[in-house]
Amino acid sequence: QKEVEQDPGPLSVPEGAIVSLNCTYSNSAFQYFMWYRQYSRKGPELLMYTYSSGNKEDGRFTAQVDKSSKYISLFIRDSQPSDSATYLCAMSVYNFNKFYFGSGTKLNVKP
Amino acid sequence: DTGVSQNPRHKITKRGQNVTFRCDPISEHNRLYWYRQTLGQGPEFLTYFQNEAQLEKSRLLSDRFSAERPKGSFSTLEIQRTEQGDSAMYLCASSLHRDRGGTGELFFGEGSRLTVL
Numbered sequence: 001q002k003e004v005e006q007d008p009g010p011l012s013v014p015e016g017a018i019v020s021l022n023c024t025y026s027n028s029a030f031q032y033f034m035w036y037r038q039y040s041r042k043g044p045e046l047l048m049y050t051y052s053s054g055n056k057e058d059g060r061f062t063a064q065v066d067k068s069s070k071y072i073s074l075f076i077r078d079s080q081p082s083d084s085a086t087y088l089c090a091m092s093v094y095n096f097n098k099f100y101f102g103s104g105t106k107l108n109v110k111p
Numbered sequence: 112d113t114g115v116s117q118n119p120r121h122k123i124t125k126r127g128q129n130v131t132f133r134c135d136p137i138s139e140h141n142r143l144y145w146y147r148q149t150l151g152q153g154p155e156f157l158t159y160f161q162n163e164a165q166l167e168k169s170r171l172l173s174d175r176f177s178a179e180r181p182k183g184s185f186s187t188l189e190i191q192r193t194e195q196g197d198s199a200m201y202l203c204a205s206s207l208h209r210d211r212g213g214t215g216e217l218f219f220g221e222g223s224r225l226t227v228l
Contacts, residue, residue: 008151034216043115043202043219044154088153096142096208096215097167101153 003027006089006102015111019076023089023102026070030091030100033065035074038086038104047087048074079109115220117203123226124193131189132223136205143186144217145178146202147171154202160186161208193227200224 006023013019021035032051036044048063050056056063062075072091076083086104116135124130136143142161146154157176158168162183172178175193180186190197200222207213 004153006153032215036219041200041222041224043117043221046216046218049214049216090153090217092215096206098156098159098169099144099154099217100156101146103151103153 001026002103003100004089004091004102007105008103010106010108012108012110013079015079015081015109017079017109019079019083019107019109021074021076021087021089021105021107023072023091024070025072025091025100027091027093027100028067028070029093031094032092032096033063033072034090034092034099035061035063036088036090037083038088040085044088079107081109081111083107084109115203115205115218117201117220117223119223120221121224121226123228125228126195127192129189129191130193130225131187132201132203132225134186134188134203134205134220136185136203137207137218139211140205140207140213140218141183141211142206142208143180144204144206145186145188146204148200148202148222149198157188190225193225195227198225198227 035048038044053067060077064073089102144159145157148154160180204217204219
């Protein structure tokens with residue numbers, strides 16, 4: 001079993017839709033949770049960073065962490081074609097010695 | 112500072128040749144990580160440095176792979192006797208650890224794509 005599971009998609013939505021992206025994990029020691037956006041043939045770009053359980057909002061993006069269920073989510077409101085990319089979740093234990101990534105969900109926002 | 116810089120961006124080599132990738136991290140960051148990413152997969156951890164010390168290596172890092180970070184600045188990742196299975200994107204990331212007042216998240220470079228023929 002992988003440490004982090006993520007549905008690979010692809011997920012196709014119309015412009016303006018609310019997008020929900022999710023990851024589950026098995027290691028209860030994970031404390032730090034991140035979402036990255038990766039365009040084709042580019043490096044991952046950090047979108048959201050949260051510690052422990054709770055919600056964090058930044059513009060059109062909201063990250064949620066439910067440690068009791070070992071489940072994290074990223075919501076994108078008013079999705080735009082420029083949001084079309086692969087979204088990676090990542091998580092780490094307290095000392096950041098390594099980060100574990102999901103396999104990525106490919107999102108396509110249609111104009 | 113413009114972020115993490117990686118060179119070359121793309122390397123095509125023949126099987127059996129040696130290749131070296133360079134990473135220049137964000138200047139104040141004390142940690143530097145190497146990851147490998149294949150098509151349709153998330154990045155896989157290879158190794159990381161805190162300053163000049165290599166603190167952890169993945170089992171994925173066979174004896175053909177070596178990484179260095181002299182003086183705790185830039186880092187190099189060398190692959191000897193390349194195999195077709197080494198074809199991947201090699202990603203470098205840096206972070207400012209909490210012990211230096213940072214929050215620990217990774218900032219990635221654009222990656223170095225390796226194609227082994």
